[in-house]
Amino acid sequence: MTDHRRRPPRRAQGELEASVLSALREADGPATAGWVQERLGGGLAYTTVITILTRLLAKGAVTRERSGRSFAWLPASDEAGLAAHRMRRVLDAEHDREAVLASFVTGLGPDDERLVRELLGRHPHDDAPAGPLDPAPAGPPARSTHAEPSVPPRARPRPRPGADGED
Numbered sequence: 001m002t003d004h005r006r007r008p009p010r011r012a013q014g015e016l017e018a019s020v021l022s023a024l025r026e027a028d029g030p031a032t033a034g035w036v037q038e039r040l041g042g043g044l045a046y047t048t049v050i051t052i053l054t055r056l057l058a059k060g061a062v063t064r065e066r067s068g069r070s071f072a073w074l075p076a077s078d079e080a081g082l083a084a085h086r087m088r089r090v091l092d093a094e095h096d097r098e099a100v101l102a103s104f105v106t107g108l109g110p111d112d113e114r115l116v117r118e119l120l121g122r123h124p125h126d127d128a129p130a131g132p133l134d135p136a137p138a139g140p141p142a143r144s145t146h147a148e149p150s151v152p153p154r155a156r157p158r159p160r161p162g163a164d165g166e167d
Contacts, residue, residue: 016044020052021061021075021082030065030072060085 023039037049053073056062061082064071094100
């Protein structure tokens with residue numbers, strides 16, 4: 001019988017990716033996988049660090065450049081950019097984008113809904129943090145209360161967190 005008490009606790013989903021991105025942002029420039037491994041400590045194998053960096057590369061969260069026979073890695077986005085990328089991938093995988101967006105918006109609290117409206121009201125060339133957003137239609141801003149959502153809800157099951165296999 002295996003003694004499970006000796007295993008280290010399982011990390012939360014995406015924890016290693018976030019740690020690797022954080023380490024890369026602390027670097028003075030491009031960083032090698034060995035540097036990241038040393039920076040993170042905790043006994044991570046070099047191959048584990050390479051695997052995480054490769055996954056982040058596939059997600060567009062990091063870039064790499066040749067450094068001798070190896071690569072040096074740079075963050076392409078911060079945690080917010082990575083989360084936005086994940087959200088877009090989930091949305092792109094759905095057939096009924098309108099239903100997904102409607103369900104998302106109606107589930108927002110009043111403060112988040114206000115923030116989304118402000119972001120959508122920005123001109124695409126303003127200093128929008130997450131990239132260009134379509135401007136809101138002309139006219140007075142729509143008034144919304146949490147009890148009466150501005151977008152009708154759809155009867156659709158919500159995906160479980162992590163159901164898309166993201167780390």
